[in-house]
Amino acid sequence: MDEALLLRREEVVRKLPLVPRAQDLALWMKLDRDLVIRPLGREPAGPERIAGELRYDSLAKEMEPYRTLTTTVRYHGHPYRLVLRSSLVESEDLLAAIGVAQAGLLVVLLGGLVLVQQRVARRLWRPFYETLAQLRRFRLDQRVPVELTPSPTLEFQELNAALTDLLTQHRRLYHSQKEFTENAAHEMQTPLAVQHTKLELLAQQPNLGEAQAQHIGALLDVTQRLARLNRSLLLLARLENQQFTADEEVDLRRVLTTIVKQLQEEIEAAQLNVQLAADHPVWLRGNSTLLEILVSNLVVNAIRHNQTGGAIAVTLTPQRLTVANTGRAAALPAGREFARFRKDALSAPGGVGLGLAISRQICDTCGLQLAYDFEVPNWHRFTVSWT
Structure with missing residues (x-):
């Protein structure tokens, strides 16, 4: 603020010789209400000083703080008192406006940065979330193998390759176990039927004791349960192999x-x-x-x-x-x-x-x-x- 007053003083001193008559100074002061140029008269010249003061602002209709520069200049060989004033309120308003503008710019920059980061992160992590969604939908008994979404990112390529190998091994083991269960159930059908028939024939023997009949009855119950289990396993195998039509x-x-x-x-x-x-x-x-x-x-x-x-x-x-x-x-x-x-x-x-x-x-x-x-x-x- 003080530097601005000093620069303004130099400008006034430089332009003052261009004013031809002393009466024109009044016109200049009317155009600039923060400028006073008057003859020094009997006042002591005094040193140049800059001080703060409160003055009534007729436009704002209130007392406002000012910085005032008071010095002595010469006009047409005579000493004159030069008073320059600068409102601190205008400076504060300017600083506030600059602060608001900077804050707004900062908010815009931060918002733009966040949006750019979100956009980049969404594009970067999209293959990962697509892979995660496919893994959540994955079932060992599904007929179509999993094809993970390709990614240009090297780390995701390595992750997809490792997951594909792991899922392939699990599917291979699952199908091996399923095939073994189906084959075992098929192979057990005939022995179970023969065993059940033999036990029924044995239970019909006339010379069978009570204890023997109880043992044979228990064996028949176990055989029937094994037969039910065998039928259930065969049904599951046929269902998983999609051997039924739903039409x-x-x-x-x-x-x-x-x-x-x-x-x-x-x-x-x-x-x-x-x-x-x-x-x-x-x-x-x-x-x-x-x-x-x-x-x-x-x-x-x-x-x-x-x-x-x-x-x-x-x-x-x-x-x-x-x-x-x-x-x-x-x-x-x-x-x-x-x-x-x-x-x-x-x-x-x-x-x-x-x-x-x-x-x-x-x-x-x-x-x-x-x-x-x-x-x-x-x-x-x-x-x-x-x-």
Whole structure:
């Protein structure tokens, strides 16, 4: 501010000789209200000084701070008092305006930098997130191998190559195990049938003792369970190999009512109260054999995992089939509701542990969705939905 006053003084001193008459100084002062040039008269010249003062601003109509330079100059050989003033308020306003402009520019630059970084990061990490999405959708039993999205980034190329090798090895091991299971199940069919027949013939011997009959009966039960397990494994293998076609129009209400009638003896033996709500025919496109197995597995599961005197609620609508049953006051382990050979405190005795896994595989084959949820206090609900 003081430097500006000094520069202004030099400018006034330089222009002062250009004013021809003293009367013209008044005109100059009218044009510049912060300039005073008057004869010194009897006042002492005094040294040049710069000081602050408060003056009334007629435009702003308030007292405002000023920096004032007072000095002595010569005009046409006579001493004159020169007073120059500069408002500090205008300087403060200018500084504030500069600060606001700089802050705005800084905000714009930072915002632009953030947007550029987000754009670059999004483009840079897009292959990674696409790979992550493919891994989340990956299933060992899917028929089409995973093809990860190529990336120009070397690190992502190495990551995709390592993941592709890992997934290929897992798929190879899975298919080897599946092939072994299928072959073993096929090979076990004949020996199990022969064993079952021999045991039935042995049980019909007239000279059979009571203890021997009990042992043979236990062996027959084990053989029948092995046969059920073998049939379940074969069915799973055929489902995974997509050996079924889903191109029939099936009346799901007829299938449901037929299966409930077939299981009536087991329902009565367990003293269960069954509520069947299937008022209208519901036609579903799929495989009739698979849909019968699906409905049968869900109803049998509701019977086996129930409690004596419990209840089963079966509801069929044009959008979904719901089978709910009372049972233990605890939900199935999250993420393992449809696991194969699941054995825990909630498992029912006598089962092979494949019913729900087969149901899930049938739903996948027929394009259906199977979900499980638990409702307090003790209701277990399985829902098959379709669009």
